[in-house]
Amino acid sequence: MREEAQKIVSEESPAQSLKISESLYKSDSHQVRIVAVFVLGFIASKSEKALRMLRKNVSQDKSWVVQEILAKAFNTYCKEIGYEKALPVIKSWLRDSNPNVRRAASEGLRVWNQKDYFKSHPEVAVELLSRLKDDESKYVRKSIGNSLRDISRREKDLVRTELARWDKSNPRIALTYGFALKRGGRMNRETMHASEGEAAGSKSLR
Numbered sequence: 001m002r003e004e005a006q007k008i009v010s011e012e013s014p015a016q017s018l019k020i021s022e023s024l025y026k027s028d029s030h031q032v033r034i035v036a037v038f039v040l041g042f043i044a045s046k047s048e049k050a051l052r053m054l055r056k057n058v059s060q061d062k063s064w065v066v067q068e069i070l071a072k073a074f075n076t077y078c079k080e081i082g083y084e085k086a087l088p089v090i091k092s093w094l095r096d097s098n099p100n101v102r103r104a105a106s107e108g109l110r111v112w113n114q115k116d117y118f119k120s121h122p123e124v125a126v127e128l129l130s131r132l133k134d135d136e137s138k139y140v141r142k143s144i145g146n147s148l149r150d151i152s153r154r155e156k157d158l159v160r161t162e163l164a165r166w167d168k169s170n171p172r173i174a175l176t177y178g179f180a181l182k183r184g185g186r187m188n189r190e191t192m193h194a195s196e197g198e199a200a201g202s203k204s205l206r
Contacts, residue, residue, distance in 0.1 A: 001031060001034045001038060002038050004038075005038030006042065008021075009039060009042045014043045014046045014050075015047075017042070018039075018050055020036075021035075021036040021043075023036075024036035024039070025053075030063040030065055033066055034065065034066060034069050037054070037058050037066060037070055037073050038069060038073060040053055040058070040073055041054065041072065041075075041076035042073075042076060044076070044077040044080070051077060054070060054073055054074065054077075055093065055101055058073075059098050059101045060098075067103070070100065070108075071107040071108035072108060073108075074093065074109075075109055078090065078108075078109065078115075079115070083109075083118060084116075084117040087117075091128065094128060099135070099136075102135065103139055103140045103143050106143040107147070109125075109147070110146070110150055111151070112129070112150065113125055113150070113154055122155045122158055123158060125151060126148065126151060127162075129147050129151075130144075130166075134170060135176075141175055141176040142179050144176050144179070144180075145176045145177070145179025145182070146180075146182070148162075148176075148179075149180050159180070
């Protein structure tokens, strides 16, 4: 399906590709809609209407598979224009009222610190993701926790320090925290408790 979308974009102008994607997206078949979403992702850097359609229309799709492709399409857009230049849009998507949009931004950029800008600025990725630690949607919080766990594989201390600040008595935050530690990674609960002790000690010295 991705290959079919690439073929459309390679043979047609962005304007014509948009028209084709709009037509395909009306299909009852989620497989056909997936082709449309891939096309929108490929042309979004050249078409504000395509980016808007991803955010406003595709995010309403009932198919979870289509939502997975929405995340991929958003990453394609960010990669095309450059992750640093895309920061305002990334922040806007992470603040969107629709959890599917917020999740697309978080999930689409995994693994965040393997992306060009965030390789050099992993602290920006951690800060942006951590804003959603208390998100009302478990679906979003799971993506946030998983994304932070990804980052911790190379940035253990950075993520550990961030997690140590969290209020784990809040059930929503506790769930995100659990996903961030899931399957161990390079951070286990013992090292996190040690970090929390250090954080508490530093507070007492203030």
